[in-house]
Amino acid sequence: MNELKFGVVTFPGSNCDYDAYYAIKNVLGLQTEFLWHKEKDLKDSDVIILPGGFSYGDYLRTGAIAKFSPIMDSIIDFAVKGGMVIGICNGFQILLETGLLPGVMLRNESLKFVCKDIYLKIINKNTFFTSEIKKDVIKVPIKHGEGNYFADEKTLKELEENDQIIFKYCSEKGEISRKFNPNGSVMNIAGICNREKNILGLMPHPENACDPILGKTDGALIFKSLVKNLLTQIEV
């Protein structure tokens, strides 16, 4: 009992679902199940992962069609009730389209698909996703063509005031400037939460920085922090 379960959603066109499944199940050793987009059953998952990829071919706009998948009704319901949801890359784009997180994603300023390791500064350490991370800067890869986060002034102000900005792109030493922004995102934003801090969306891929064989393991810190906090919550 008390073992947490992760559910990883597979949409048509998801391509990081197996990466997330592998990282959480095989590397971190946690219970993990795939959730098919046509189902409505979340299989008693404690955490839902919306993985990266190109759901529905990213036609119209990234994430625009995935938001109408049957599983999304259950996930919206789960999230609104306080369930933990992580949207990675395309998963983040889906969260924006559903309105669970504010803002939109534009094409990268460079118009190029960017695939490389980047550094993230943890802006808010007071969330389940980040409170157990000792470092201030973590290294994880990005791989996207549309990661240029945008929101209007009012939304940005709200994000700042409510400490909803979780990760910003930075240098290895933690310096935040345009120079270290890989896609042109406003305020160097790489990841945000909702006001209640149970829904996290981020462009970088923590699941690709879990297995030591890949030479980087900082991504695992996010999952470990979440698991530790959830287990503590259950015990209390």
Next chain:
Amino acid sequence: MFKATVIIKRRPTILDPQGKAVEQGAKLLGIDNVSQTRIGKYIEFYVNTDDKISADNEVKIYCEKLLSNPIMEDFEYSLEKI
């Protein structure tokens, strides 16, 4: 039945990197006088009803909920009876 045509444009305040890149192409072509290139979407489809009001409603919902994202895009449409 109606034929609907929808035009979706990025809101004027939203950056359009694609438009910018295409405009660079124009410069390479030797076209110097174009500016403010913005790229949108043109969509057409049929609405299988003869009732103008319900056609109007359906197109509006389609545009608002799926075809465009109101945070970054504006849409306009027209209906032609066929």
